[in-house]
Amino acid sequence: MGEFTIKMPDVGEGVAEAELVEWLVAVGDPVREDMAVAAVMTDKATVEIPSPVSGTVVWLAGEVGDTLSVKAPLMRIETSGIDDTPVPPDTPQEKGAPVDSMTAAETPKEPAACAPLSPPALSPARLPPAAPGKPLAAPSVRLFARNNGVDLRQVRASGPAGRILREDVEHYLAAATDATSARQPLAIKTAQEAVKLTGLRRRIAEKMVLATTRIPHITYVEEVDVTAVEDLRATMNRDRKPDHPKLTLLPFLMRALVKAVAEHPQINATFDTEAGLLTRFSAVHIGIATQTPAGLTVPVVRHAEARSIFDCAAEIGRLAEAARSGTATRDELGGSTITISSLGRLGGIVSTPVINLPEVAVVAVNKIAIRPIWDGTQFVPRKMMNLSSSFDHRIIDGWDAATFVQRLRTLLETPALIFMEG
Amino acid sequence: MKDITCTLLVIGAGPGGYVCAIRAGQLGIDTVIVDAGRPGGTCLTVGCIPSKALIHAAGEFDALKRMASGKSDLGIRAANATIDLGITTAWKDGIVARLSSGVSSLLHKARVKIIHGKARFRDGKTVEVETETGLQIIRAESVVIATGSEPVELAALPFGGPVLSSAQALSLTQLPNRLVVVGGGYIGLELGTAFAKLGSQVTVVEAMAQVLPAYDRELVQPVMRRVSERGIKVMTTSKAIGLSPRGDALVVEERGERQELPADRILVTVGRQPQVTGFGLEDLDLDRAGPFLQIDDRCRTSMRGVYAIGDVTGEPMLAHRAMAQGEMVAEIVAGRNRGWDSRCIPSICFTDPEIISAGLSPDDARSQGIEVKVGHFPFAANGRAMTMDDEDGFVRVVARADSHLVLGLQAVGAGVSELTAAFALAIEMGARLEDIAGTIHAHPTRSEAVHEAALRAMGQALHL
Numbered sequence: 001m002g003e004f005t006i007k008m009p010d011v012g013e014g015v016a017e018a019e020l021v022e023w024l025v026a027v028g029d030p031v032r033e034d035m036a037v038a039a040v041m042t043d044k045a046t047v048e049i050p051s052p053v054s055g056t057v058v059w060l061a062g063e064v065g066d067t068l069s070v071k072a073p074l075m076r077i078e079t080s081g082i083d084d085t086p087v088p089p090d091t092p093q094e095k096g097a098p099v100d101s102m103t104a105a106e107t108p109k110e111p112a113a114c115a116p117l118s119p120p121a122l123s124p125a126r127l128p129p130a131a132p133g134k135p136l137a138a139p140s141v142r143l144f145a146r147n148n149g150v151d152l153r154q155v156r157a158s159g160p161a162g163r164i165l166r167e168d169v170e171h172y173l174a175a176a177t178d179a180t181s182a183r184q185p186l187a188i189k190t191a192q193e194a195v196k197l198t199g200l201r202r203r204i205a206e207k208m209v210l211a212t213t214r215i216p217h218i219t220y221v222e223e224v225d226v227t228a229v230e231d232l233r234a235t236m237n238r239d240r241k242p243d244h245p246k247l248t249l250l251p252f253l254m255r256a257l258v259k260a261v262a263e264h265p266q267i268n269a270t271f272d273t274e275a276g277l278l279t280r281f282s283a284v285h286i287g288i289a290t291q292t293p294a295g296l297t298v299p300v301v302r303h304a305e306a307r308s309i310f311d312c313a314a315e316i317g318r319l320a321e322a323a324r325s326g327t328a329t330r331d332e333l334g335g336s337t338i339t340i341s342s343l344g345r346l347g348g349i350v351s352t353p354v355i356n357l358p359e360v361a362v363v364a365v366n367k368i369a370i371r372p373i374w375d376g377t378q379f380v381p382r383k384m385m386n387l388s389s390s391f392d393h394r395i396i397d398g399w400d401a402a403t404f405v406q407r408l409r410t411l412l413e414t415p416a417l418i419f420m421e422g
Numbered sequence: 423m424k425d426i427t428c429t430l431l432v433i434g435a436g437p438g439g440y441v442c443a444i445r446a447g448q449l450g451i452d453t454v455i456v457d458a459g460r461p462g463g464t465c466l467t468v469g470c471i472p473s474k475a476l477i478h479a480a481g482e483f484d485a486l487k488r489m490a491s492g493k494s495d496l497g498i499r500a501a502n503a504t505i506d507l508g509i510t511t512a513w514k515d516g517i518v519a520r521l522s523s524g525v526s527s528l529l530h531k532a533r534v535k536i537i538h539g540k541a542r543f544r545d546g547k548t549v550e551v552e553t554e555t556g557l558q559i560i561r562a563e564s565v566v567i568a569t570g571s572e573p574v575e576l577a578a579l580p581f582g583g584p585v586l587s588s589a590q591a592l593s594l595t596q597l598p599n600r601l602v603v604v605g606g607g608y609i610g611l612e613l614g615t616a617f618a619k620l621g622s623q624v625t626v627v628e629a630m631a632q633v634l635p636a637y638d639r640e641l642v643q644p645v646m647r648r649v650s651e652r653g654i655k656v657m658t659t660s661k662a663i664g665l666s667p668r669g670d671a672l673v674v675e676e677r678g679e680r681q682e683l684p685a686d687r688i689l690v691t692v693g694r695q696p697q698v699t700g701f702g703l704e705d706l707d708l709d710r711a712g713p714f715l716q717i718d719d720r721c722r723t724s725m726r727g728v729y730a731i732g733d734v735t736g737e738p739m740l741a742h743r744a745m746a747q748g749e750m751v752a753e754i755v756a757g758r759n760r761g762w763d764s765r766c767i768p769s770i771c772f773t774d775p776e777i778i779s780a781g782l783s784p785d786d787a788r789s790q791g792i793e794v795k796v797g798h799f800p801f802a803a804n805g806r807a808m809t810m811d812d813e814d815g816f817v818r819v820v821a822r823a824d825s826h827l828v829l830g831l832q833a834v835g836a837g838v839s840e841l842t843a844a845f846a847l848a849i850e851m852g853a854r855l856e857d858i859a860g861t862i863h864a865h866p867t868r869s870e871a872v873h874e875a876a877l878r879a880m881g882q883a884l885h886l
Contacts, residue, residue, distance in 0.1 A: 134765060136852040142763050161825035163852040
């Protein structure tokens, strides 16, 4: 028997600390080699930390939301010769452990025993009980339900043979409270809820503050006639090969961006405020702002300059899916040189996009609408779309911003230019 | 006499009424209870309690007779066992008096006002009572009808003379030589057996094909064996026609053939009917369910503020059902949210041996389309039963085949009435066979047979 300390690994790219977003084990749990034991988040990605040994968890470094520096002890594991050693029920608390870890230590030792007590695992939905006839519940539970106005037939049972436990009624009550208030739209509501920002939400908050306080934004909006590029897109989608992804407007914009930044290299760049250093890139790594269940992330299509339209489209699809399912790697979620933000049908008329620090430009796509346009002799219906772009005014002058966007406009309005070489 | 105004008026001080009044008083409700008789009702004064006293006395005497006859396997010998039924009855009356005055003092303690006299409805919220000191008017916000039931009288055999109701049979001071019991339900069998043990020659006349028709054949069989061992004659599918012209025999028709059964006394126990007439209830025009008052799951009748509990509300006419209803109604009147949601009402037949049942029998369950597992355990394999020299009977458990949820428990055997608590608790708590099997049952007791029956239903009996 020995003890092994897992330390916060170096999660790369000069990251000095990481936030604990989830403990995947509790004190007393057995772990196997290579089993993920914790999830930590840097400002780039969530990383699962595997255990290099097998044994039993005896100590955890803190609670979810804590920030730990790299190389700090994360978890201690009591190792033994044999895997699956039964866990002693009263593993002594590590001396000197932070108070925070008490919570984890109190976690029930036996997962099966606590199963009915964990509300998230149970849907409080109104499911019929397992057995027909009168609901199966002890008299004390029936009285509790009656005193709380609960119809036991609506309560999902977690006990053996479909027995309704007091906890089941409590869960039902907790869920029903929300539903009841929803049914009375005019009732005064006084409830408030304090939610601690953790994980991705906190990263987003911090980054937005930095971006908007450090960067003097200049936002420029121009309308673009996308009739031609939309016609082209429709044709390409109709005639595409079976293995080609369906095209949205985004890959066309990306290719136009590649062309445009080639003529405005200071726009495809990052700016290090402390060092006063602007870095221009020949590669175009385009960040695509993507909504995920956890919040906004920006997966990156790397080397867009070397990708075809279809290649861009395929990569966007792959990355968006990875970001939404939380499987995107750290590399896929960082390192962009310019960012596109598109809300599709929700794009609105104008937006004021926030620059993805430390970049210097962001292009937001607004919705396409058919509008009457004067062609010199008459009004004609054209598909029109606005581009709302923000620039770091420290680096980009208004003139440069305008010429860049006008170049983008020309490319999109005459899409053949996008495909011209040289 | 000054009118009384109260929050709750309970009519009838039987087990349903007095429990309702006590609980209401405890909850601070201004409560009045009215009864023409002694507190305790049928159960306490002419039913459960006195009959159990008589059955016990008969059992003791019977045991002594067996010893006196030199047949006791225990080696006990006695001579000239006799019984003075007058003293027995006095002993029984003493118990009844103690319990009745106990109920009175409990009512007083709960600050319930007791009015003695016959109540009569003026309207749904006003009752007049003929008391010894005059007519008392009582007005109440809520009224509970707990008037109980009375023995059914046969037109051909009106009570009086040699024809006895169960209440009268419990107060005999002279043992009848020849007793004919008309009606082979639990009351007839209980009392018939007791009189046979006391020394009467007993014949039971039952119209149905089986006595104790409320219980299945399997449970009744051990009782029937004892009945015939005692020399009790049972005539099934037989009808009592009436007294013989000389009044010393009962005319019985069995499959079209009439015969006279010589009888000193004829005990008629053909059932009980609700007491719903003679006190102005007709004028209230409450909804009925057959002869009974119709109630909902809160014991509310069709008139607002008028509740009914106990035998007047239907089957099963059992004291413990009435008590539970009474307690519930008191809490409802106190403003609490209550409703009837018991899963089982256990029943007992104090025959020899006793029969008990809680929940569903195997046939009940199957007729509801439920696939069941049934486990029996005979007392012949139970150590305690052997040491008590009474091995007849068994315990039976009925459970769902899929989830092993216990649906019913029945037993027949000496002293099994005490097992009803365990049976009802198992069902109310939603026990599975594994729960009973996993509960340590003390040795040596008859209750071990419950444990074994559950094990056996799962195919794991230890002692069989």
